[in-house]
Amino acid sequence: MAKASKASGKRFPIRDSAALKALAxxxxxxxxxxxxSQGELAAEVDLTQDAISLIENGRANPTVLTIEQIADVYGISLPDLFEPQARPLRSKDR
Structure with missing residues (x-):
C-alpha cells in the first residue's frame, strides 16, 4: 500500500497554488x-470519487468546466470556489 501512495504522489503531486488550495x-x-460523501458529490458532477479526492487534496488540476459543474451543484458562482476562507484553529494551534 505504501507503494501506491508513493506512485500517486509522483503522478499527482500536491500543487503549490493558492487558487488550487482555496478550491480544495x-x-x-x-x-x-x-x-x-465524496462519492455523492462525484455522482452529482459525473466524476469518480477518486477525482473528487484529488481535487480536495490539491492534487488535481481540474478543467474550468469541472469547476463550473461543482459550483453549479453547490449553487454558488465559480469565483466563490476560489475565495480564501479563514480556517478555524485546531486545538493544538490555540
Whole structure:
C-alpha cells in the first residue's frame, strides 16, 4: 500500500497554488456542510470519487468546466470556489 501512495504522489503531486488550495478547501468544506460523501458529490458532477479526492487534496488540476459543474451543484458562482476562507484553529494551534 505504501507503494501506491508513493506512485500517486509522483503522478499527482500536491500543487503549490493558492487558487488550487482555496478550491480544495472550499470543495471539501461545502461537501461536508451538506453531509455528502465524496462519492455523492462525484455522482452529482459525473466524476469518480477518486477525482473528487484529488481535487480536495490539491492534487488535481481540474478543467474550468469541472469547476463550473461543482459550483453549479453547490449553487454558488465559480469565483466563490476560489475565495480564501479563514480556517478555524485546531486545538493544538490555540
Amino acid at each position: 478547501y472550499n470543495v471539501r468544506r461545502l461537501r461536508k456542510a451538506r453531509k455528502w
